[in-house]
Amino acid sequence: MSRFFVDSTDIKDNVISITDQEDIRHILKVLRLGPGDTVDISDSAEFEYQTEIITIDKNLIETKILDKQKFAREPELxxxxxxxxxxxxxxxxxxxxxxxxxxxxxxxxxxxxxxxxxxxxxxxxxxxxxxxxxxxxxxxxxxxxxxxxxxxxxxxxxxxxxxxxxxxxxxxxxxxxxxxxxxxxxxxxxxxxxxxxxxxxxxxxxxxxxxxxxxxxxxxxxxxxxxxxxxxxxxxxxxxxxxxxx
Incomplete structure (x- = not known):
């Protein structure tokens, strides 16, 4: 599963928005994902999320949070x-x-x-x-x-x-x-x-x-x-x- 990075302001309630155009293109054209597929997301600060795509178009992808955990692979050092x-x-x-x-x-x-x-x-x-x-x-x-x-x-x-x-x-x-x-x-x-x-x-x-x-x-x-x-x-x-x- 590919990982994508968002800003904390893109996380609201139980929904994460992906707005980066390169990420959207990769999800659509390379991974060929759609509603119901899962996406791994990091807030670039402390938490990582397993999410499910709920809406998708060429300018915005919205995902629903399925699981939230502190970073598992980021070194403390x-x-x-x-x-x-x-x-x-x-x-x-x-x-x-x-x-x-x-x-x-x-x-x-x-x-x-x-x-x-x-x-x-x-x-x-x-x-x-x-x-x-x-x-x-x-x-x-x-x-x-x-x-x-x-x-x-x-x-x-x-x-x-x-x-x-x-x-x-x-x-x-x-x-x-x-x-x-x-x-x-x-x-x-x-x-x-x-x-x-x-x-x-x-x-x-x-x-x-x-x-x-x-x-x-x-x-x-x-x-x-x-x-x-x-x-x-x-x-x-x-x-x-x-x-x-x-």
Whole structure:
């Protein structure tokens, strides 16, 4: 059953209205659903609903609530991925897979070794990346749609570290402290975690020093050096394994 997302204002009494034109088209043209068919809906905040279609046309679909539950698949842990912007095409994979793994939000970061040709024109990229997040969520039936936030410079990203309970910095030059040792040494379960991943070529020495000075924990993900599109996925999977099942 496909999942669709609505705003809380679209939920009134025992009826939920679907007004998004892409969702309506998908229900009508792709899924070919009609009155009496069931639809899975999230309010994007706290609850998920099993509903039955009662009225349907090209501009509005109304559904009757059959069951209401708190999110069953949404992680309690809120992980923000600060992703060094990679070369063209890789960000789509990074977003899709990390959304499936449970990331809460993703922030593209311009670093010293970022290699892109259009640094001044990112609005359309963010819009496209957000759509990728939207589609990934519908597939894996999470409760919320992770936000792909506006791109920022590395120095501005470092300034945001104070709002997180734990900041992890997977670093290819770290040889003595594994992410496993770090996570298992925690005395309390963090609620908000940030993970910093560099672009191709990693972070510069100055950037690594700046992260550590600001409180980020330098950790190793293993003996091999991972690609930028793999490192975030590996780190998030490890954090989810250790902390989400705490």
């Amino acid at each position: 809120k992980i923000t991925l600060f992703q060094g912007i990679p070369k063209q095409g890789k960000m789509e994979t990074i977003i899709q897979k990390n959304v499936e793994l449970g990331v809460y939000s993703i922030i593209p970061v311009f670093t010293h070794r970022t290699v892109v040709t259009d640094k001044g024109s990112f609005c359309k990229k963010i819009e496209r990346w957000q759509k990728i997040s939207d589609e990934a969520v519908k597939q894996c039936k999470r409760g919320i749609i992770p936000e792909i936030k506006k791109e920022i410079q590395f120095q501005d990203a470092v300034k945001e570290l104070g709002q997180y309970d734990l900041v992890l910095f997977p670093y290819e030059n770290e040889e003595n402290y594994s992410i496993k040792a770090c996570l298992r040494s925690l005395q309390a379960k963090p609620q908000k975690v940030a993970i910093f991943i560099g672009p191709e070529g990693g972070f510069s020495d100055a950037e690594a020093d700046a992260l550590i000075a600001a409180g980020a924990v330098s950790v190793s993900l293993g003996r091999t050096v991972l690609r930028t599109e793999t490192a975030g996925m590996a780190a998030i999977a490890m954090v989810m394994y250790e902390l989400e099942l705490w």
